Amino acid sequence: MTGSIPRRAATTACLVFTAALAACGSSAPGAGDGAGDAAATQPQASAALAASEAEWREERRVGLLAEDGWTSLVGLHWLELRAHYIGSSPTSGIRLALGPEKLGLVQQERSKVYFTPERGVAVTVDDAPVTGRVELHDDAAEAPTELRFDEGRGRLSLITRGARKALRMKHADAPARTGFGRIDYWPVDEAWVLEGRFVAHPPGQTIEVANIVGGVDQMPNPGVVEFSRGGADYRLEALDGGEGGLFLILADRTSGHESYGAGRYLDTAAPDAQGRIMLNFNRAYNPPCAFTDFATCPLPPPDNRLDLAVTAGEKAYAKPAPANAGS
Numbered sequence: 001m002t003g004s005i006p007r008r009a010a011t012t013a014c015l016v017f018t019a020a021l022a023a024c025g026s027s028a029p030g031a032g033d034g035a036g037d038a039a040a041t042q043p044q045a046s047a048a049l050a051a052s053e054a055e056w057r058e059e060r061r062v063g064l065l066a067e068d069g070w071t072s073l074v075g076l077h078w079l080e081l082r083a084h085y086i087g088s089s090p091t092s093g094i095r096l097a098l099g100p101e102k103l104g105l106v107q108q109e110r111s112k113v114y115f116t117p118e119r120g121v122a123v124t125v126d127d128a129p130v131t132g133r134v135e136l137h138d139d140a141a142e143a144p145t146e147l148r149f150d151e152g153r154g155r156l157s158l159i160t161r162g163a164r165k166a167l168r169m170k171h172a173d174a175p176a177r178t179g180f181g182r183i184d185y186w187p188v189d190e191a192w193v194l195e196g197r198f199v200a201h202p203p204g205q206t207i208e209v210a211n212i213v214g215g216v217d218q219m220p221n222p223g224v225v226e227f228s229r230g231g232a233d234y235r236l237e238a239l240d241g242g243e244g245g246l247f248l249i250l251a252d253r254t255s256g257h258e259s260y261g262a263g264r265y266l267d268t269a270a271p272d273a274q275g276r277i278m279l280n281f282n283r284a285y286n287p288p289c290a291f292t293d294f295a296t297c298p299l300p301p302p303d304n305r306l307d308l309a310v311t312a313g314e315k316a317y318a319k320p321a322p323a324n325a326g327s
Helices: 006-012 017-026 034-040 049-065
Strands: 075-077 083-087 104-109 112-117 134-135 146-149 152-159 165-171 193-202 206-210 216-220 225-229 232-242 245-250 264-268 276-280
Touching: 134 146, 152 264, 206 232, 225 276, 264 276
Parallel strands: none
Antiparallel strands: 075 165, 083 104, 104 112, 112 134, 146 152, 152 165, 193 225, 193 276, 206 216, 225 232, 232 245, 245 264
């Protein structure tokens, strides 16, 4: 789902789930063993789990820094008029952060959006030159349109959020990408690899999910995930994660403190036939809006605000200071 790594990583993690639970169960200290009590409060991780999480974290970083990754976002431009000239020139109706001074014309006609390139500017779709007006298919379409320019380094696409449409622009030279810092994590901990239970909702059920740009979307809500931690029970409304998996948007007692204020995301593999599901909170990750101002991140539903400090996964991202800061 949004900002995640390939689903196969969630499946791979299942291979270490049994070992993780076994390690958790075998680490209980003897009665009265003060040193053991202290050790039990420290994060514990088997070699297999530590290696799996290191691989996941590297894939996560590679995905964020890909030429079309979330850190490549440089613009989110809402279409308010019937026609907009777009380009990096100050005179453009929609001014792009990077790219040619005049890229082309975007037009809205009824519910459709079209693009016409500026004469002499090289623009492609699926590696084919765009020589005239083309329809832009949005991110909900089976085959969304992506315009490429600046020798392929720039990308422009159409997104729909509620009743509004916007142009999303990515560029390989985005400052958030070229100046990316580091992602900090809590230590890998077997105790945050939990078995949950999936309880299905009636087919077709949806849930209202607010997003960070002020909109509300109805999203498929296949069921709820229940789990226990420290003797207390918790529930998370689940969204469709694709390929049978689930996508969880959650906030917890670390949100706005050690972790990102707008919550974190967690992907899971599909529940088994008995509804059992693995929740590896070591892979709770920041939404795209933690890294860029141009994302439209969905926010945690009210029921997904946990009265629990999830001290696992990604911590809040601290954007590096500009190179000339303080000079």
